Amino acid sequence: METTRRRMILVAVLVAGFAVGMAGLLNYFKYRAVAERILTERLAFTGQQIEHSIRASLALGLQLSELGTLPGTLQRLRATDDLLVGIDIFDTEGHPLYTTDQLRAARPVPRAWIEAAQRAGANEEWVVRDDGEAAVGMDIQNEFGLTVGHVALRYSEARVRDAALSVGRQIALTTLVVFVLAAGAASLAMLAVMNALAGHARKLEDALRSGDPARAAAAGRGGPFAQALRRFIETVRSAEEQITELRGQLVRGGRER
């Protein structure tokens, strides 16, 4: 029974580990999905403001490359959100037109941005999650619905990831505590069931040692072995009595010889 008890504890630990572990994993991924959604929507809102402003200028007949007030607008908007690293406006070929970071003005935007922009549908945001070039973007359309360029709002993926990891550590700690408590409680509960089983077996043993059918019936009352135990003891007693009787006859006969 001792080996079985140890195995039951193993079962309790494994099941608790699986259930609580999966729940913890779900919590982390749910948090991350929601956090990413909040981030994307936050940056996309700023992007939409820029897009609306540009579209209004294009409707007046200006070209995308001729918007003199746009750099100031971009700088102002970048300052309103501490998550923003920079804002870039580029054409459909990936050539930068406006940027809050002058060092980026001379080189094309990352290939990943152009591919993400092409994969995204019209009027849909695109997201690139890359340590160096993380960005949320959307297309810029003129009044005829043609895409004339894209706006990309760069943010620090490392900062976002660090925040997620910090929350992940909290979730992991909570999960660990719950797992330890659950594994302990489940182990105790299973041991209690096994102890009840062992207790039942002990009662049966005592009843068997007594050889008393009435006591056997009391020991097995309500259990699956009650009737079998009573019949066992009765049959054994009957056989032993007959053997004893015959032995007695044999011994008496031997004395009379």
Place this chain on the structure above:
Amino acid sequence: MSERYLHGVYLRLTGVIMLVIVLALAANAALSHRTFEHALAPQMAKKVATVGASIRSLMLKSYENNLDFKDMFGLEQVFDDVRASIPEIASFAVTDPQGRLLRRHLALPEGAAAHFASARVLAALATPELVPPTVRVGDQFIVTLPIVASDGALGLLHLGVDANFVDDMVLEMLLDVLVILVVALFFTLELLHFVAGAKLEADLRALGDAFERGAAGRFATPARRVAGQAFASLLALMEGVLGRVNAAYRQLADDVLAERRRPAHERHGALAGVQAGVEALGRRFGFGAEVAERKGDEAELARVRAPLFLFILAEELTRPFLPGYVKELLVPVPGLSEQFVLGLPIALFMLIVALAQPWLGVFCERHGTRRTMFIGAGVAAAGFAASAFAATVLDLLLWRSLCAAGYAMVFVAGQAFVLEHAPPARRAKSFALFVGAIMVASICGPSIGGILADNVGERATLGVAALLALGALPAIRMLPDPARETAPSARVPRLKEIAALLGNARFMLVTGLAAMPAKILLTGVCFYLVPLYIVSIGSSQAMAGRILMTYAVIMVVAGPVTAAWASTRERMHWLVGGGLAVSGLGGLALLAGGQTGWVFLAVALVGLGQSMSISAQSALVGEHCEAEIRRIGEGTVYGVYRLLERLGNAVGPMLAAGLVVAVGYRQAFVVIGSAVLVCGLLFIAITQLARRPQVAPA
């Protein structure tokens, strides 16, 4: 008796552990709610602050254009536009520099007025470039932005965010948590069985046997002693009692024999009576030593369940996301449309499993069940790992072929293992153990696979599948590998035998009109259409996994019930035909609607129908083909039956792909369902017509 007691023990153990798990998951949900609120409320507030900043600049611009700050026209429209893009915003308010309410939009939380007028909030006017920390007021988080123009403070803008967004997050996870609970329940039962069950069962059976022997008066020494663990002392006591009586009888019999050897004049008069009494006692009870009879070793048999469960679980993990994964790896294949290419990996897998099984039976017999299973699990693990790194659908086909070969080896070897170790009288029950492991894996696998695929990605999930397949290896190593003298010889069916059966109407009635359509429906609808369609309507792979889990749960619950009904040939005909009709109706469910709920209903009906037909189908082959079985052997007839049935598995995805190209997803469900419904009705009609006594012409 011992089985009932064992089930009772399992139920109690499972019950207590599940109670603890439910409480643990509830505690986890409560704690995660707190973590989410602490982590996400500030992020949500920053998002709302970004929005608020744009409203503020609009208000400042309007003020600079000489509009009255207290009475700005069109502000409600701005609020509505903002709320359309950020629905979490539950209220808007504008207050003056003293905190008095000037404008409000939507319902403000309780305590808002006091909050707006509090010194902490009004102090924000001194630092207009900063946004004060978010504060929870009633059931909303309030984000406050000071509005300060060049000529002084104008007031404050307050945006309220519904605090229930965290509750909504936790509720969204509820379905997945329920799935985890269901999987944990089946996982518990499997673990109990593997870790302690076989031994506990053997001990209880030994105990029950000892009680029965004593109660029946069979005191003979058993041929085989079971070294019990759980009830060692009780068992030893009972064996001791029985042995004592047996020894006493033997001693008495020996003494009687010794007395009889004395010269007749020395024998005492009572001897004859004693001898008669001893003989009567010997006839009434059983003494001596039992003759050993060949019994299957059921403790060894139960050991195969754990590696089978792990291995099948690995394959079932991939069900909800495999077609979607193939979609990501698509490359143009000349002559084949995209939909056909999507179905190719599933069809190829099923084809390899179908065609390999006859030859693998021979391989297994030659090399042993354990070795075959070991090689199969290793090959499949390699296939899963390579699939995780697949570059295109073309190399994925190669890796999935490895998985198929491994799957077929493990499946065939598992069946052969059961045949080797199952006592002849309990063979059906032993096969239930084999099928049970597969069905439990079918419940756990898709649901967990879908959750993992959604959260960690398909490639990582395939990696988990590879690990599970590798995890089966140590359990396979623990299996015995006895001499194979009792296993029936396996051979590959000959072509002329296959042809003869193909031309046999009674055989093809069951195989062609029932078994194959059922498998076409299963793989076409459940393995191909459901994962692709569910994602196409905007749901997730986790949802596809839950739907596939429903199929397996219904099979597990309803299967034993319907199997018990299949007691006569007539009933079996109705079960097979009726089951096909019910599963066909599942496909037709999508005529009513295309949402996820209708797909759930469709798959549930497929599961119910198949649970009705599956056991009876197999038994009907034996009923319909008695003559053929006598002529060419049961193994050959059933081998061809299984081959054709599994070819149906391979046809299903290709047929479904063609229908998707021709008529679209929903109609593909309907067409396949209708065809299977017609097969079911035809089956019933033909079998009922064949029953009617023919009236002899006058």
